[in-house]
Amino acid sequence: MTPEKIKKMVSQLTLEEKASLCSGKDVWNTKAIKRMDIPSVMVSDGPHGLRKQPEDGDHLGMLDSIKAVCFPAGCAIASSFSRDTAKLLGETLANECQAENISTILGPAMNIKRSPLCGRNFEYLSEDPLVSSEIARAYVSAVQSKNIGTSPKHFLANNQEYRRMTSDSIVDERTLREIYLASFEGMVKNAKPWTIMNSYNKLNGTYLCESEAMLTDVLRNEWGFDGYVMTDWGAMNDRVKSLKAGCELEMPGGNTTNDLEIVEAVRSGDLDEAVLDQAVERILTIIYRFEENRDKNISYTLDQDHEVARQLAEESIVLLKNDDGILPLSASQKIAYIGQYAKKPRFQGGGSSHINSHKVESALSVADEKTISYAAGYNDATEAIDEKMQAEAVKLAAESDVAVLFVGLPDSFESEGYDRKHLKMPANQVALIEAVTAVQKNIVVVLHNGSAIEMPWIDKVQAVLEVYLGGQAVGGATANILFGNVNPSGRLAETFPLRLQDTPAYLTFGGEKDQSVYSEGVFVGYRYYNSKDLPVLFPFGHGLSYSTFEYSNMTVSKNKLNDSERVSISVDVKNTSNIAGKEVIQLYVSPINSRLIRPAKELRAFDKIHLEAGETKTVRFELDKRAFAYWEVAIHDWHVEDLDYKISFGKSALDTIMSEVIHVTPNQLLPKVYDLNSTIGEIMADQNGKVILEQAMGSVMAGNADAATVAEQGPNDMMNAEMFAAIMEGMPLRQLLSFVPGVEKASLQQLVDALNQ
Incomplete structure (x- = not known):
């Protein structure tokens, strides 16, 4: 539908109808207006699989959704370092959306991994804004090429789960631009997402849904975003302020209170109706972009997309360690699969992105029973050591040529809604690894986790395979890597530190009360570790291959x-x-x-x-x-x-x-205004300033014998040249009155005036 037709349609709506379109009908659908043939459309979680629910569903993943395919989570997809991988994921999800009549898929989740403690890091892409932006750009472009909308989230500085709905992220301007805004910038400019989802939190004192600086000045005016902004579910604080700031759609719907506030604000003159009209135009533009480009002939099969999920996982798995070339394994070896995740893998995170997978493929389910035997080794539901289970696993490991331990983090350790307290694995899994290393030297560890972990056992094992939360086909993908059917090619999109105390935000992550100060500034992830020359367990970008x-x-x-x-x-x-x-x-x-x-x-x-x-x-x-x-x-x-x-x-x-x-x-020099407190060092660093200062001081020296003597003598025995240079570097102009005979305040002011011309 053309912009002109949409404007005409909006002009025919009543004030109440326009206000109503600015909130959803229920948890997942927008409102329809039958008399104008305005349809209701559905949006759905999530970035790595459809979580389509009935109208009375929920947004936290507590109720069932349709059977679907769970693809690898964001932590894994980013580790592919592959735009083609992100593109394949986007195209596959878009086809599913078309077939399921879903207009917009809520994602990708692209908040920066400020700390490995963030409970939702499994869904986020990277600690690096370029990787985050480029992987997201490829994903968004692919989804929207099939005429399905995306809603990249959570805009902005939503980097913790603790008090995420009220926390105030205090971030300086430079850090915002270089790290947190940069994660979104390239994606917005190059992929033109249909919608953006703002976050729950405040940014420097203002709720993001009310931030005109972010939603209008940066997102629209500077970056050219032309879609609509929706709230995260339940993120609305002040409806009228948000509308003025550039937040068009409130989700979920079902409560008309805020709609009435919009109507009253227009009637009272507090809200210009033109602002409301513009919001409705933006929403309708996206609704009709989907409706008029529906492809009802598109279909998909769960099993076919399961194969895509496996391919994506294979691209994303990271081989962290491979001493003595223990991998790939050989079918001729006697191999023990040890650990509950070999039989029942942890393949996705908890919360709003939780997928009702139609099937789950474990490494054990695709194993050759003649070659591979299995022992559970631990109980995933607890940290307590089960002596019998551990003993069985140790015995099996001792009788085998190679022991492959499937371990990681259980659901209770990381999820939307709360942050991690430490980087440790469950005690029973660590104890199992230690016990197996005592009887077997050929050990491969396969990790199922959504974020960085400590590895106190790293020197006792020969290989480590990071499969992350690799989706429902992670078992088959892992087996293909282990046996060399697929050559590993993933790279870490986040740093694995040696310990929590080494992380950049260790002292301030989570904040106090409702304020979280980003005191580490631009030094996030490897930017911090590299600059401090701090050793890490595995660096950002690390990953091995069977090739050289x-x-x-x-x-x-x-x-x-x-x-x-x-x-x-x-x-x-x-x-x-x-x-x-x-x-x-x-x-x-x-x-x-x-x-x-x-x-x-x-x-x-x-x-x-x-x-x-x-x-x-x-x-x-x-x-x-x-x-x-x-x-x-x-x-x-x-x-x-x-x-x-x-x-x-x-x-x-x-x-x-x-x-x-x-x-x-640089083509342009930074503007500089000098005064009597400007230092000699500042002025000498400026090429023009240096010339002017030397000329001015030369005139003084030439007319004053004492000053000339001081200049000729330079530093004395009590002050070496380096000390003298340092003092001059930090000396403000006004101090020349005290230390250089013949210098007068009027002449210094003339010097300042000359510097500022």
């Missing part, structure tokens, strides 16, 4: 450029093994000798490529201003320092393969 890869011939298109230019970087990557595999190419940028507090290294580009045995491919990236820029609060914009920058390819955020140094110059 060699990098060579790194080239940059130019070594000097200004920030309006782009630089092209290329590298040759060769598969030096006899096994076809996939490599994730990671490109990092580091400012050299920055005068600012900046991360030591930041990911600025990545790609995933397939290489046949012996094959070489050239990978190219192009970097623009944003790759070198930081957010400058003085100008409220991106700015590039006049610096050398190291561009490096790495196997991870810690493992650098090769690098080149280039120099980038």
Whole structure:
């Protein structure tokens, strides 16, 4: 429907009808207006599988939904480091939505993993905004290519579950721009989501549904978002303020109180009816975009999409450790599968994204009984050690060639609604690992978890396979990796720290009362660990393969450029093994000798490529201003320092393969206003300021013998050159009155005036 027709339709609605369209009919549906043939449409959770419920359903995952396919959770999909993987997930879900008459799927969930303690990290994508934004962009574009809407969430700074509905995230402007807004920015600009879901929390004192700065100034005016904003379920605080700020749709519906508030606000003059009209136009535009592009011939089968789920899991599994090449396993070996998750895997998280899977495939269910035997080893429902179960597992491990332990985190350890208290695995699972290592040296650990964990046993096992919450086909995917039918190619999209105390937000995560201060600033995840040179268990970007890869011939298109230019970087990557595999190419940028507090290294580009045995491919990236820029609060914009920058390819955020140094110059200098408290160092750092200061001081020295003597002598025996330079660096102009004979306040003011011209 054209914008003109929608405007005409809105003009024919009554005030009450317009207000009613700004809230849902029930938990999952928008309202219809029959006399105008305005249909009701359904929205549905979630990012990794349909959770379609009847009208009287719930949003917390407590009631049953339709039988569906549970795909890998966000923690796994991001670890694929593959836009194609995210695209396949999006296209598959969109087909299911078309077949099930669902207009919009609520996701992806793309809040930054500020701390591994966040209970909902299993659903979120990454600690890095580029990975989050790019994986989400591919997913959103794929879903919407099938004329189904998305609702990326939760906008913004929703990084904890503790008091998430009232907590106030206190985040400085630069951190917001470089980390938390950056996670959404590229996705919004390039994928144009149909809707956005705002979060429950406040941001710097204002509920997100009432934040005109975020919903209108940034999201619409700056980034070009042209859909509608909906609340998270129950996030509405003040209905009229929210409408003015740019939050159009309140969910869930069923309560008319806020609709009446809108009507009264228009009648009283508190709300311009044009604001309401615009909101309704935005909502109707998206409704008809779906309705007029329905494809009623699309169908899907659960079993077919189950195979897609397996493929997605295979792309996402991360091989963390593989000493002595213990993996892949051989069918000729006598193998013990130990751990409850081998038979009943934990494959999804709890809460609003919980899927009613039509079937679940375990590693044991696809195993060859002649080769593989099984012992449960522990009870997932408790942390208590079951001595009998553990003894049976240890005996089986001792009698086998290899023991594969399936362990991780139970549902009770991580879920929507509450945060984790620690990074430990259940005590009975840790005890099982320790007991098995005492009788068996060939041990492979398979991890089912939604976020980082501590691994005190890491040095006692030979291999670790991180399968995350890999969806309902995780068992088959895991088996294919274990036996080499599939070559692992996932990479960690988050850092695994050695201990909780090492994490950037350790002292402040969760906050006090209803306020959470993001005191770590831009130092989130690997940005913190790298800058502090802090050892970690496994770094961001880490992941092994059964193939080996060699990098060579790194080239940059130019070594000097200004920030309006782009630089092209290329590298040759060769598969030096006899096994076809996939490599994730990671490109990092580091400012050299920055005068600012900046991360030591930041990911600025990545790609995933397939290489046949012996094959070489050239990978190219192009970097623009944003790759070198930081957010400058003085100008409220991106700015590039006049610096050398190291561009490096790495196997991870810690493992650098090769690098080149280039120099980038800003096109515009930062505006600077000098006064008598400006320091000598500040002025000398400014090329023009240095000339003016040297000329002014030269005049003073030339006309005053005492001053000239001071200048000639420089530092004395009590003060070395370094001390003298440091004092001069921090000395404000006004102090020259005290230390340089002949300097007068009037002449200093003339100097300030000259500097400011």
